Amino acid sequence: MGLLDRFEDRLDRLVNGAFARAFKSEVQPVEIAAALQKEMDDRAAVVSRGRTVVPNVFTAELSPTDDDRLSVYREALEGELAQLVTEYAKQQDYTLLGPVAVTLDRDDDLETGIFRIHSVSRSVATAGSPPPNPGQASLTIGDTHFALVRPVTRVGRGHEADVRIDDPGVSRLHCEVVLGTPTVVRDLDSTNGLSVDGTRVTQAALVDGSTVTLGQTTMVFRSG
Numbered sequence: 001m002g003l004l005d006r007f008e009d010r011l012d013r014l015v016n017g018a019f020a021r022a023f024k025s026e027v028q029p030v031e032i033a034a035a036l037q038k039e040m041d042d043r044a045a046v047v048s049r050g051r052t053v054v055p056n057v058f059t060a061e062l063s064p065t066d067d068d069r070l071s072v073y074r075e076a077l078e079g080e081l082a083q084l085v086t087e088y089a090k091q092q093d094y095t096l097l098g099p100v101a102v103t104l105d106r107d108d109d110l111e112t113g114i115f116r117i118h119s120v121s122r123s124v125a126t127a128g129s130p131p132p133n134p135g136q137a138s139l140t141i142g143d144t145h146f147a148l149v150r151p152v153t154r155v156g157r158g159h160e161a162d163v164r165i166d167d168p169g170v171s172r173l174h175c176e177v178v179l180g181t182p183t184v185v186r187d188l189d190s191t192n193g194l195s196v197d198g199t200r201v202t203q204a205a206l207v208d209g210s211t212v213t214l215g216q217t218t219m220v221f222r223s224g
Contacts, residue, residue: 003037003088003091004033004034004037007029007030007033007081010080011076011080026065026112027062027066027112027113027114029070032060032117033084035117036060036081036084036088036102036117037085040055040085040092040119043055043119043121045150052095053097053121053149054089054094055120056085056096056097056099056100057121057159058081058102058103058117058118058119059102059103059105059119059159060104060105060115061105061106061107061110061115061116061117063107063113064106064110065112067104067105070104074104078102078104082102085102086100097147097149118160120160120164121150121162136148137183137221138222139153139163139221140222141165141217141219146162152176152177152179153179155174155176155177155214155219156170156172156173156175156188156190157171157174158173160172161174167214168215169192169216170192170215171190171191173190174188174190174215175188175190175194175214177206177221183223184204186203187201190214192214194212195213196211196212198211206221207223208221
C-alpha cells in the first residue's frame with residue numbers, strides 16, 4: 001500500500017468516513033497530499049553528494065467553500081498531511097532542515113475545487129541552534145543559524161519567506177540573498193529598506209562577516 005493510500009485510510013478511520021461524504025465535488029484531501037509530494041520533488045535541491053534538501057514548511061491555500069468544509073477537520077488534517085510529508089521525505093531520502101509544518105489557509109480569490117501550494121525550507125528557529133555544515137554559507141540572527149541551501153534565499157516576515165523574521169519593521173518579502181561570486185543581497189522594494197555594514201543600500205556584495213540590517217534585526221553572513 002502506497003503513502004497516499006495509507007493517508008486516506010488514516011483519515012477515514014479518524015473521522016469515520018466523513019471525508020468521503022463531505023468531498024464529492026470539492027477538493028479532496030488526497031489531492032492536497034499528492035500536490036505536497038509533487039512540490040517536494042519539484043523543489044528538491046542537491047546541496048552535496050547524497051544530500052538533497054526539500055521544503056519543510058507548507059501552506060495549502062483553499063477556496064472559501066473548500067476552506068469552510070475542511071475547517072471542521074483542520075487540525076487533524078494538517079497533522080496527517082505533515083506526517084505524510086515526513087514519511088515521503090524519508091522514503092525518497094530527502095533532507096529536511098527542520099520539523100514539517102502544513103497549514104491550511106483561505107484565499108477568497110480561489111474558486112471551489114482549486115487550491116495552491118506554497119513551500120519553503122526553513123531551519124529550526126531556536127536559540128542556540130548549531131551552525132551549518134563546514135563550507136556551507138549561512139545567515140546568523142543572534143544564536144540562530146540558517147543554512148543557505150538554495151541559489152536564492154528570500155528573507156522577510158511573511159510565510160512565503162525562506163528565512164522568516166518576526167519583526168514589524170520587516171516587510172513580508174524584504175530582501176533576497178543570491179549565492180555566487182560574489183554573494184549579493186538585494187532589497188525587494190521593502191518598506192523600510194536595508195543596510196549592509198551600516199550603509200543604506202538596495203543591492204550589495206557580501207563577504208564573510210557582513211552585517212545586513214532589516215528593521216530592528218541584524219543578520220550576519222557567513223560564507224562558509
